[in-house]
Amino acid sequence: MVMRTDWIRSLAESDGPFATVVMDATHDTADATEQYRLRWRDLRERLADAGADDATLGVLDDAVTGATVPDGTAGRVLVANAERVLVDRHTEVPPERGTASWGGVPDLLPILRAAGEQVPTVVVAIDNAGGRVRGVDGALETVDSDSSGPVHKAATAGPGEGGADARVEETWKRNAQAVAERVDKLVRGGNAALLVVAGDAPARARLRDELTPAAAEIMAEIENTGGTVPEQVDDTVRAAADEVREQRRSTAVTSFATASGRSDGLAVTGVPDVAAAARAHAVETLLIDPAAVPGTELVVGADPTAVAEKADDLVAGGPTTAAPAPDALIRAVAASDGAVVLTEPGDDVTLTDGVGAVLRFPVGPAT
Template structure:
């Protein structure tokens, strides 16, 4: 998956050490609350064995036991230090097994493997009178034009009905224009990556014709004849968001494969090359195959992008400590506004050490 990683970047506000927890938060049985507490107790014991301090454990105790559980199946991702919870997210799919780790760097590979990047989404239900719009932030509003003309055509044709029908169609068009104008603004303002439109086919077509190209390009449609956001829309949004995420991932993998076939130095693979590129803030997209990343550690300085295999490679910012190579590199790339892609077995790319990167500019001899 391609990660839009602003939410991970916030972890850099802490110097650590960090407790990272990935747990099953499913709540679909009568004893779900008790099972949830038992799962947390097991993970808590793992943190104790790993050396987590009492303050961090207390912070997590409060977060885990104090929050309401979501309905149905879900996973939960938590990262905390001794002062506060730094990351707390639910994901739709629970992990096959819970994990708990303690160290100088968050277990970001576990977090990324379990969570999905969010796809900011605008949802609109349209009909002849206008539409109801749900913005990226969840707020809902009803929009229509100032048109006062009729919205229903005559059932039978007669003298003068052609002109009346034209007035009706003009009202429909003006209502669609009003909805489209507001949708375009919400898509831009919310940096939406997905627009889900419900309504009958003619209403959806009218709206599509009025949308700006940037909105029309991210539009997914569902059949619904009402003018309010339907109950089943969340299932559609989830499915459409999955499609967006997979398309982003495939695009990134394809871009890496293309860059790897050129000689301009805009793709590197292997631990050494990726570390050097991350240190230079050159990584646009990091590819990671979790099953192939070596268990070795990298040095990391006070600046999260100060990463290296050897201390003499760090000119400034450290070294302060070391951490698992994958976690250190993910944090470094995110800190420099890069994205992260999880590679899959079927991808037609070769990654040395399970790592590859698309670069913004060449680094090292290729530069």
Template sequence: MGMRTDWIRHLNDDDGPFATVVLDATHDTADATERYRLRWRDLRERLADDGADERTLSVLDDAVVDAPAPSGTAGRVLVAAPDGVLLDRHTEVPPERGTATWGPVPELLPVLAAVGEQVPTVVVAIDNTGGEIRAVDGTVETVGSDSSGPVHKANTAGPGEGGADARVEETWKRNAQAVAERVDKLVRGGNADLLVVAGDAPARARLRDELASASAEIMAEIENTGGTVPEQVDDTVRAAADEVRERRRSAAVAGYATASGRDGGLAVTGLGDVVAAARAHAVETLVIDPSSVPGTELLVGADPTAVAQKPDELLDDGPTTSAPAVGVLVRAVAGADAGIVLAAPGDDVTLVDGLGAVLRFPIGPAA
């Protein structure tokens, strides 16, 4: 289905106008705070030149100054209107260049590109005594440490050592079972899409054997000595999450390519057909090639899904405004609970006007 849009849908509840800001929030040098504020000042001037009112600019000033500084490289995405900040997120990767736009609808394409798909993740550092687990919400807990049994094997073999070693392995197994039981619960409860496990190979194997299939299927392993706290493997966690995102993105693009190659009218491309599908609430997944989208504007009514190229395509006679096409379309399909996928260079897909859509039902002549 592509990237979920529930996290931007609430933007449709505000009448705007909107300031949309994407900026580098990196904080890894002594003068990082001053550089951050200088970057914001440049973007603020751009918004003011485009007509942003002082009330919205003041709201953004407060947000930029008051936010706690991130650690290391980061980006920040803000959408604000005169009544306040509507969206405020830090991102792991800073943008190549900051952007700031002011208009009747939010400029959501750079927001989608910066924030990316969320990958709810559970992280486990496993060893013979148990594991340290970080849940999707970031809370960390320690599980296992079965104190009733030995966890270390004898260094030298001797009479009866075989039985002692068996007891040690049984303790390891019980600890792995305890960790697996808690991990399975956290994966289910957090709707996790990724389980990252750090530790030595035997400990990871024991855990994998005890996990429910739903957890084992989303497991990514890190070769590491046991006992590593989850925070120390975050770079690998990010890399694993990126792989999940790319698999999803590729699958969504491939789904569009497959649908567009079949009869039945469940895929369209080109600005006109995509607009008609969005207006009919028929879009299941909007496909956008950011490098080739049209710079034209669309009409939009009070209902964010009331979008059109010409006035006579809108059914109601209410007030309309015009705004850049992609921002209008993103807002429209989010309002109808559709997904969005961004095409990348190298994708084997043809998009007229840089736009395509997989449909829930056929519209127009194909129907």
């Protein structure tokens, strides 16, 4: 998967130490609330044993016990310091086992694996009368052209029916234009990466013709003639989002493989070289093989991009802390607006130390 890191960037701007929790938030049985509290109690004890302070534990207590738990299977990811909860996100799939850690840098690799990449999506159910639209924020609305024109053609043709049919088709077109106008705004405003459209083929075609090229380019279609509303096609929406994620991941892995085959220095691999690129704010995409990352630690300075194997490699002085290499590198890349890719076993790519990076510009000897 490829992940934009804007949602964890605040972690690079916050003071630690940090508590990181990945827990099962499933709520599908009569005793689900009690089981949820028991799972949190176990994770809380782990944090306390690791040295978490009372203030941070209290912040998490309030977050866990005070939030509404969604029905069904779910996971939850939390990162907090002594002042507040910095990340709080529910996930569709619960973790195989809960994790809790305490340290100077958040435990970012587990939360990225649990949370996955979010694909901002707009969903539309379109028909001749208009559409039901769900924005990236989940808000539902009904859209039409406010036209009083007819939307149904005569069942049988007769003298003069041609003009009536033309008026009906004009109403269909105006309704499609109104829906397209609203969808375009929601796609732009929500920075959507996917537009899922349900409806019969003619209605979808009319909408597609009225959309801006940017919205039409991310459109995925669902054949439906039964007036399905957006919340009834969620399984298909998830499948379409999975396709977007896989396409992005595959593109990123291919980009790294291609760059690795050139001599222009725009791809590096191994902890020392990736850390040097992160210090230079040169990493466009960080690749991590979760099964191959070493258990080594990096030295991290006050600036989250100040990461190195040895403190002597850091230009700026000041206090330092030690953090697991993948977590330190993820935070450094997030701080400089880079993306993260978690590779999979079938990927045809070789990563020394389980890490690599595609660079914005060459760093070191290749410069």
